[in-house]
Amino acid sequence: MRPNKTEISIHWFRQDLRLKDNPSLSNAAKYKKILPIYILDDYNSKDCKMGSVSRWWLYNSLRSLKKKLNNNLSIYDGNPLEVFQYLINKYDIQEVCWNRCYEPWRISRDKKIKSFLESLGIKVVTTNGSLLWEPWDTKKDDLTPYRVFTPFYKRACLKSESPRFPIVTPDFQELISDTDGSRNLDDIKLLPSHNWYQEIEYIWKPGEDQASMKLTSFLEDGISDYKEGRNFPSKKKVSQLSPYLHFGEISPNEVWYASQSKNIEGPEEENVKHFLSELGWREFSYNLLYYNQDLPISNLQKKFDNFPWQENSEHLYKWKRGLTGYPIVDAGMRELWRTGYMHNRVRMIVGSFLVKNLLLHWKHGERWFWDCLIDADLANNSASWQWIAGSGADAAPYYRIFNPITQGIKFDSDGIYTRKYIPELKNVPNKYLFNPWEAPKEILHEANVQLGVNYPYPVVDLRDSRERALNAFKSI
Ligand SMILES: Cc1cc2nc3c(=O)[nH]c(=O)nc-3n(C[C@H](O)[C@H](O)[C@H](O)COP(=O)(O)OP(=O)(O)OC[C@H]3O[C@@H](n4cnc5c(N)ncnc54)[C@H](O)[C@@H]3O)c2cc1C
Missing domain, CATH: 1.10.579.10 (DNA Cyclobutane Dipyrimidine Photolyase, subunit A, domain 3)
Structure with missing residues (x-):
């Protein structure tokens, strides 16, 4: 039996492989039935196709996410536009939600998908799930983008509205999955045929829960000497949160506020501030890429x-x-x-x-x-x-x-x-x-x-x- 038209929303997971502090997922959860999906897009990515190690991470991250969703994560590969055509034909979808991505190839793909869905009368809701400040909110007074980090961070970021407070995992009324159309995670060629990743597997544990644990242990042991300690590769004074932030297993907002709860005015103030400024560098890189789409291939100067x-x-x-x-x-x-x-x-x-x-x-x-x-x-x-x-x-x-x-x-x-x-x-x-x-x-x-x-x-x-x-x- 086809589900009722007014009840289904899709949340399209992309660089936000988490349930907590996920604005798009929370939007989708306003509907009675939610169809969470992931699409491995090697079709549009071209030169930006994920490298081998990222693919290993993604495999494990999706596995963990699927488990958290009680298996209700439908997985596809190929051209997302075709996947949406298929889903729209099969289900009565009311709304499609995703968190915005900022890589040029993703922006142009998403625009096409958005207009395709809207042309069919399907509502598309996009939100910010991966940046503290979006590129268009941090321009100079003359409305041009910053090209120097310090004024970008101090004048634009820190003087803008504070980043959104993290939101809790939504209550889902009903999660559904496309059981007959979804691909098996093992069939979408994320893992190589030869297992070269034994040591990596031993060291790294992808997934949302692991991201929270990494953050907690960094706040307990690492941040207190971050400013100096971050320079010494044998010391464990950095967070190692970068892959989790990249895949969105933790939001920068979560990291931003959790680290400030670490006694910002006490002796650790300098360390906390320095750590926050590194998150600021991440914002700056996204800003540069957003306003200079050929950053990965052409000299800025x-x-x-x-x-x-x-x-x-x-x-x-x-x-x-x-x-x-x-x-x-x-x-x-x-x-x-x-x-x-x-x-x-x-x-x-x-x-x-x-x-x-x-x-x-x-x-x-x-x-x-x-x-x-x-x-x-x-x-x-x-x-x-x-x-x-x-x-x-x-x-x-x-x-x-x-x-x-x-x-x-x-x-x-x-x-x-x-x-x-x-x-x-x-x-x-x-x-x-x-x-x-x-x-x-x-x-x-x-x-x-x-x-x-x-x-x-x-x-x-x-x-x-x-x-x-x-x-x-x-x-x-
Ligand atoms: C040549 C080169 C290539 C790099 N390539 C990447 C990359 O592909 N992906 C990546 O995430 N970082 C990259 N970095 C930046 C930085 O080295 C890593 O973000 C950092 O080492 C990750 O470790 P961490 O999470 O323990 O960092 P922490 O010191 O704990 O910092 C916290 C977070 O702040 C952000 N951050 C820290 N330093 C930088 C920085 N210089 N620029 C932008 N964001 C930063 C990261 O998201 C990081 O997870 C590169 C740096 C260099 C010099």
Whole structure:
């Protein structure tokens, strides 16, 4: 029997894989019957198709979400427009609800779907479920978008209306599923045929409940020393909430208010404020992407279009595999490969090494991160790569070239992080850990290190490559 026309709404899950603080789901829940759906859209995504590690995360996140919905999550893959055509034919849908996405390809797809549904007289309700402030609410007085972070955050964000308070999980009257049309999660090709993700599976637990637990443990143990501690990759002083925020397993509003409940006026004020400003960077990246739709592929500063990037597939390969001969760089790249994550400080070091010491285009780094990162996010990734390269808005000045030796000494002074990912250097004393090629022969011998055999010589000379990068910059 067909359900009653006036009773069905669809909530289309996208980057909001959660029940709590989900404005669109709460809208849909005003109806008696709700049909929650997810559509794997490899049809419209093209170059933005999810990388392998993101697909692993998504698989597990959907599994957890489906369980929370008592199995009432209908899953499809393909062109969402066709999925909606099918659903509209099959059910009497009154309203379709979703939380807005801000990636250019999603915006143009959603516009088409919205006008298609509205042309059939179906109400479409879209809401903000993933940003604290939407791009059109944070413009300058002259109505142009900000291009510099500090005024964006201080003048636009903090002086605007406060972000929405988190809302509770709605009471559902009846959740329904499209039992005969929905695909099986195992059939939509999210997981690879070869299980390379054992270590990732051990470390990461996707899903809404896990996101809340991560937040709680960060508020208990991490935030109290966040401002300083966030620079040290071996310390557990960062939240590791990025994949959960990316997939919307937790809302930024939840994180924003929960961290402020941590005694904002007490001794932790500076740490809390700093953490909030990092969420502000996330907002800034989304803002940049929204107003610069080609951010993932084109330099924001056009003078970089003439930058003399090198092509060197051997160097690129060595960078990807953590074989550059610079231990802190190699540790970061191997952390990424093994765990799907890399600490922010190390992301900056390996990024600077790629675009400045190796003089390879930031695009190569952006693509590799896109495939390997568990938190791969079009806005954050492309904005951060352009920041590193110096080609972005409010970017690090090009002449600021991270020195991988001094960065290692400063931020991994006891070598815990580097030795964890480069075990072949575990017996090298701290003094030479970040520059083993400068160690006396007997020390390397004692540490069982044979350069060029079990750990590489540096792929480029630091001083020469720095000079070359600065000359390249002068040329534009
Ligand atoms: C080259 C490069 C590529 C990056 N690619 C991504 C990416 O694809 N996805 C991604 O989420 N972040 C990216 N970042 C930003 C940052 O490294 C990560 O957000 C952060 O390391 C995630 O760890 P965390 O959750 O423990 O961060 P925390 O320090 O706990 O910060 C809390 C949250 O704030 C946001 N945030 C923190 N730093 C930044 C930043 N610099 N820019 C934007 N948002 C930030 C994230 O959502 C993060 O989860 C990149 C940075 C660099 C230098």
